[in-house]
Amino acid sequence: MMIEADGFLPVNLLTGFLGSGKTTLLKRILSDPAFADTAVLINEFGEIGLDHDLVETVDGEMVLLRSGCVCCTVRGELATALKDLYSKRERGLLPPFRRVIIESTGLADPFPVLSTIKADPVLRHHFRAGNVITTVDAVNGLRQLDTYIESNRQAAVADRLVITKTDLADDRTTQALKARLRTLNPDASLVMATDADLDLSSLADMREKASLGDNLSPSGFYCEEWLQLVSADGAPHQTTISSIALRVDRPVDWTAFGLWLTMLLNRHGARVLRVKGILNLKGEERPVAVHGVQHLVHPPVHMEAWPSEDRASRLVFILDGLDGALLKRSFEAFTLARMPPVAPSLAAAQ
Numbered sequence: 001m002m003i004e005a006d007g008f009l010p011v012n013l014l015t016g017f018l019g020s021g022k023t024t025l026l027k028r029i030l031s032d033p034a035f036a037d038t039a040v041l042i043n044e045f046g047e048i049g050l051d052h053d054l055v056e057t058v059d060g061e062m063v064l065l066r067s068g069c070v071c072c073t074v075r076g077e078l079a080t081a082l083k084d085l086y087s088k089r090e091r092g093l094l095p096p097f098r099r100v101i102i103e104s105t106g107l108a109d110p111f112p113v114l115s116t117i118k119a120d121p122v123l124r125h126h127f128r129a130g131n132v133i134t135t136v137d138a139v140n141g142l143r144q145l146d147t148y149i150e151s152n153r154q155a156a157v158a159d160r161l162v163i164t165k166t167d168l169a170d171d172r173t174t175q176a177l178k179a180r181l182r183t184l185n186p187d188a189s190l191v192m193a194t195d196a197d198l199d200l201s202s203l204a205d206m207r208e209k210a211s212l213g214d215n216l217s218p219s220g221f222y223c224e225e226w227l228q229l230v231s232a233d234g235a236p237h238q239t240t241i242s243s244i245a246l247r248v249d250r251p252v253d254w255t256a257f258g259l260w261l262t263m264l265l266n267r268h269g270a271r272v273l274r275v276k277g278i279l280n281l282k283g284e285e286r287p288v289a290v291h292g293v294q295h296l297v298h299p300p301v302h303m304e305a306w307p308s309e310d311r312a313s314r315l316v317f318i319l320d321g322l323d324g325a326l327l328k329r330s331f332e333a334f335t336l337a338r339m340p341p342v343a344p345s346l347a348a349a350q
C-alpha cells in the first residue's frame with residue numbers, strides 16, 4: 001500500500017535531564033487521542049534496556065499501541081531508525097503516521113539529534129525539525145543547571161519547557177527555577193506538568209506540512225547560536241559520568257534493598273544522577289519499578305505484569321564520579337548477605 005502525497009513529517013524531540021520525567025510525559029502523550037498517528041522512538045542509556053521494559057505495553061522492539069501510535073527502540077544510529085520507520089510506512093508495514101516523537105536519553109546533547117535531519121540527504125526529503133520539548137525537574141533542576149552543561153543545552157534549545165515535580169518542590173524553588181529558565185530561554189513557552197489544564201497537543205509540532213518553506217523550526221535556526229552562548233565561560237563543565245547495570249536472579253528482600261538504597265543516597269545522592277530498575281521482590285508476584293534521582297527516591301510502583309520472560313531484578317545507575325564497581329560490590333554484599341542460599345556457618349563447615 002502506498003501513502004499518498006506525503007508532506008514533511010515533523011520530528012519532535014522530547015529531552016530533559018536524567019529522571020526529569022520524560023517517560024512519564026511520554027506515557028501521557030501516548031494515551032492522548034490527539035497523538036494517534038504518532039511514531040515514537042525511544043533511546044536507551046546503560047547496559048540493559050530498562051526504558052523499554054518500563055513501558056508496560058511494549059512487546060518487542062517495534063510495537064503498535066492501542067492508541068494508534070508506533071513505538072520503537074533505537075538500537076543504532078538515529079538516522080537509520082528514522083529511515084527504517086519511513087520505509088516501513090511507505091511499504092504499508094506501519095500505519096501512515098503523521099509525526100515523530102523521539103525521547104532522548106537524559107544526558108543527550110540535543111544538537112546532534114536536531115542536526116541529523118538537516119544533515120542527511122534522504123531524511124530531509126521526508127522529515128523536518130519539529131518542537132524540542134524539554135522537561136525540567138523542579139526538585140533537582142536548579143542544581144542540575146549549575147552542574148551539567150547538558151541540562152543547560154536541553155533547556156536553551158527548547159521550544160516548550162515543561163517543569164515537572166512541582167508537587168514535590170516548594171513554591172520558592174519552583175519560582176527560582178522558572179526565573180532561571182526564562183534567562184536561559186526567554187522564547188520557549190513554559191508550562192507545568194502537573195497543571196490539570198495542560199494541553200498536551202500544544203507541546204508537540206503536530207502537523208505534516210506540504211511545503212519546504214516551513215521546513216525550519218525556531219530550534220533549527222537558533223540551535224548553534226544558543227549552544228555557543230551556553231557553552232561560554234562560566235558554564236558548568238562536564239564531569240565523569242558512567243553507568244552500571246546490576247542484575248540479581250534471586251528474589252530481593254525489599255527491606256534490605258530499601259536500607260541499602262537509602263544509605264547509598266544519604267551518603268552519595270549528589271553523585272547518583274539516576275537509578276531505575278525493576279525488582280523481583282520476595283513474596284510478590286508482580287514486579288516493582290523503582291526510580292531515584294539524586295537524593296530523591298520516588299515511591300515504588302507495582303507494575304501490572306512482567307514485561308518479558310526475564311524475572312531477574314535489574315537496576316541501572318548513572319553515576320558522576322562514583323566507582324560503579326564499588327557500588328556493585330556493595331550491592332551484592334548487602335543483598336546476598338541478607339538472603340544466603342545456606343547459612344554462612346553451614347557453608348563454611350562443608
Ligand SMILES: Nc1nc2c(ncn2[C@@H]2O[C@H](COP(=O)(O)OP(=O)(O)OP(=O)(O)O)[C@@H](O)[C@H]2O)c(=O)[nH]1
Pocket residue numbers: 016017018019020021022023024025051105106164165166167168193194274276290291292298299
Ligand atoms: N511526584 C511526581 N513524580 C514525577 C513527576 N514526573 C515524573 N515523576 C517521577 O519521576 C521518576 C522519573 O520519571 P521518568 O519519567 O522515568 O523520568 P525520565 O526523564 O524518563 O528518566 P530517564 O529516562 O532515566 O532520564 C518516576 O518515578 C516518575 O514517576 C511529577 O510531576 N511529579
